[in-house]
Amino acid sequence: MKREEFTILESTAVPLPLANIDTDQIIPARFLSATVREGFGEKLFRDWRFDGEGKPIPGFVLNRPEFRGEILITGSNFGCGSSREHAVWAITGHGFRAVVSDSFADIFMNNALNNGLLTVTVTPEFLAQLTELVAARPGTMLRIDLPEQVISVPGAGLSSGFPVNPFRKECLIRGLDNIDYLLSMKDEILAFEKSRQS
Amino acid sequence: MSGKTLFDRIWDAHVVRSVTGGPDVLYIDRHYIHEVTSPQAFSGLRERGISVLRPGRTIATADHNIPTLNQHLPIADPVSRNQVETLEENCRTGGIKYFGMGDPGNGIVHVTGPEQGYTLPGMTIVCGDSHTSTHGAFGTIAFGIGTSEVEMVLATQCLLQSRPKQMRITVKGKLREGVTSKDLILYIIASLGTGGATGYFVEYAGEAVRRLSMESRMTVCNMSIEMGARGGLIAPDEVTFNWLAQIPSVSENREFARLVHEWHSLRSDRGAHFDREVTFDASEVPPMITYGTSPGMGMAVDGTIPTPEESASSAQSASGSYLKSLDYMGFKPGMRLLGHPIDYVFLGSCTNGRIEDLRLFTEAVAGKKKAAGVTALIVPGSQQVARQAEREGLTETLRLAGFEMRQPGCSSCLAMNEDKIPAGKYAVSTSNRNFEGRQGPGARTLLAGPLVAAAAAITGRITDPRELNWLQ
Numbered sequence A: 001m002k003r004e005e006f007t008i009l010e011s012t013a014v015p016l017p018l019a020n021i022d023t024d025q026i027i028p029a030r031f032l033s034a035t036v037r038e039g040f041g042e043k044l045f046r047d048w049r050f051d052g053e054g055k056p057i058p059g060f061v062l063n064r065p066e067f068r069g070e071i072l073i074t075g076s077n078f079g080c081g082s083s084r085e086h087a088v089w090a091i092t093g094h095g096f097r098a099v100v101s102d103s104f105a106d107i108f109m110n111n112a113l114n115n116g117l118l119t120v121t122v123t124p125e126f127l128a129q130l131t132e133l134v135a136a137r138p139g140t141m142l143r144i145d146l147p148e149q150v151i152s153v154p155g156a157g158l159s160s161g162f163p164v165n166p167f168r169k170e171c172l173i174r175g176l177d178n179i180d181y182l183l184s185m186k187d188e189i190l191a192f193e194k195s196r197q198s
Numbered sequence B: 001m002s003g004k005t006l007f008d009r010i011w012d013a014h015v016v017r018s019v020t021g022g023p024d025v026l027y028i029d030r031h032y033i034h035e036v037t038s039p040q041a042f043s044g045l046r047e048r049g050i051s052v053l054r055p056g057r058t059i060a061t062a063d064h065n066i067p068t069l070n071q072h073l074p075i076a077d078p079v080s081r082n083q084v085e086t087l088e089e090n091c092r093t094g095g096i097k098y099f100g101m102g103d104p105g106n107g108i109v110h111v112t113g114p115e116q117g118y119t120l121p122g123m124t125i126v127c128g129d130s131h132t133s134t135h136g137a138f139g140t141i142a143f144g145i146g147t148s149e150v151e152m153v154l155a156t157q158c159l160l161q162s163r164p165k166q167m168r169i170t171v172k173g174k175l176r177e178g179v180t181s182k183d184l185i186l187y188i189i190a191s192l193g194t195g196g197a198t199g200y201f202v203e204y205a206g207e208a209v210r211r212l213s214m215e216s217r218m219t220v221c222n223m224s225i226e227m228g229a230r231g232g233l234i235a236p237d238e239v240t241f242n243w244l245a246q247i248p249s250v251s252e253n254r255e256f257a258r259l260v261h262e263w264h265s266l267r268s269d270r271g272a273h274f275d276r277e278v279t280f281d282a283s284e285v286p287p288m289i290t291y292g293t294s295p296g297m298g299m300a301v302d303g304t305i306p307t308p309e310e311s312a313s314s315a316q317s318a319s320g321s322y323l324k325s326l327d328y329m330g331f332k333p334g335m336r337l338l339g340h341p342i343d344y345v346f347l348g349s350c351t352n353g354r355i356e357d358l359r360l361f362t363e364a365v366a367g368k369k370k371a372a373g374v375t376a377l378i379v380p381g382s383q384q385v386a387r388q389a390e391r392e393g394l395t396e397t398l399r400l401a402g403f404e405m406r407q408p409g410c411s412s413c414l415a416m417n418e419d420k421i422p423a424g425k426y427a428v429s430t431s432n433r434n435f436e437g438r439q440g441p442g443a444r445t446l447l448a449g450p451l452v453a454a455a456a457a458i459t460g461r462i463t464d465p466r467e468l469n470w471l472q
């Protein structure tokens, strides 16, 4: 199945500079009983975003009209905890296409890339600069160039490279799906099974 | 020649193809599934018009959503019921073995898999669940995956995986009296930090690890993920083989003796290279408790909550996350927790819901009475654990001490069912995560081992289990 291709993303960003944001915060367990992939975007950061009665909590960044965009800027070890892919579906369901941090939990990163959500890993120093800038100047345009592997703030002369596994990068840019890739290897997989039986 | 690690040995034997500049195509021997992370994977297969490639390699259980009371009745919540029924239906059409609620083989996926002999040394094992690392206790490469990857395994029995870096954690010496394997792993996580092992697969080694029972080894491997590790594993030995020999379906296999012989080679070569080596001294490990909202925020049960400057993770304090976390818990830096009143105790989960945990807890509370103000949830990890607890008289001893045994499931560990801790209440929990709201919106979780939980249940306060005469 073909996905949306990811090449260059130009967007404003939303800063959420907390460390160790776990997937229980991104999407609390009580919303995991659904059997479809849709509908999680409204529940993104549910308990930080809304109070017990479902009213928006004014200070929380997603409730502040000045912060909008397809890029989420966050803190270290983002996406730790539960392997729930629902966390990624909540983030993409809300409209984000990239998350920037100085480190991501492994399973989260795999889940993100499998859903076309780009994880951009930068240095702690660059992350601090970027967060400060965006927090001080909401509406700042960011540019993420995946083919060149560069994230920049054109208006502020700030830019940094970021690493991506070459195979993953190719899949994102061409919108390829890993399951299709594995399915195309079926004969090789069957031969492998056979070789182990002997 | 530097030799191979145990991890390399298992990994190399499962590589179907190496993709240049990319991940390996890794063959998966055993796939566990549960109701929460699998439905979208099955719908993916249907959309593609394909079926499960090797149904015999996948085992299913319902655990996350199910109630721990009245399991003979249908699940009351319609959304949860639908999810469990969807799993049942997917297994029926896919030809997958399913242990539904109330089945003698039902329980938490990481408890039932090993006890039924589906987890064996040398295997690659995955499940759409981060605590799949538990199975590494048997000398397997076991790790959690997301739903897209569940779909990959169902479709092709393979995954695309990059080889992680490797870390060895050696624990020298012996654990002291009154200190459990849960204390050991909380201690390790507090030292390394919640992201301390991100990108690594961990091998646990050393005298203290060798001395652990299989149940205790599972507790240690289970929580590897809480320091960011992909998984953790322990080389199999006589402890492993004797444990497996107790399982009829394993020992009755005519190949068992040959397999055990082969499994002896599952170890890291002398001089094998690890990207990082860390050593701990078991005799320094105290009974532990956590005071914050990440599993790395742990300390000795009689310790003092560190200031942000003293806290292990500087990233945490720098961003204000540390104080936000203490604030959520209603604690302050410099505070001691000994004597702090608590409201709930939860004994259970894939970390501490095994028979050994029930034995430890029961022994500690035997002949005493549960504190009046404490609500205790005692939830066995599986039907088999529940039956054994009954046979050994643990259930009765617990009843006399004022505790009621629930039916198995994940329960209060993630509170998807009705076993929620109310907002603002303190729970001493033997589970693995103290995240904000993990045990219910606003719930305050203090992670600990079964002995600290037992001491809290009896006194209604945070208590050092060593101070109580029952351990003399």
Ligand code: SF4
Pocket: B063, B064, B108, B109, B110, B129, B131, B349, B350, B351, B409, B410, B413, B414, B431, B432
């Ligand atoms: S007991 Fe808790 S950690 Fe273990 S599988 Fe269930 S929900 Fe996950």
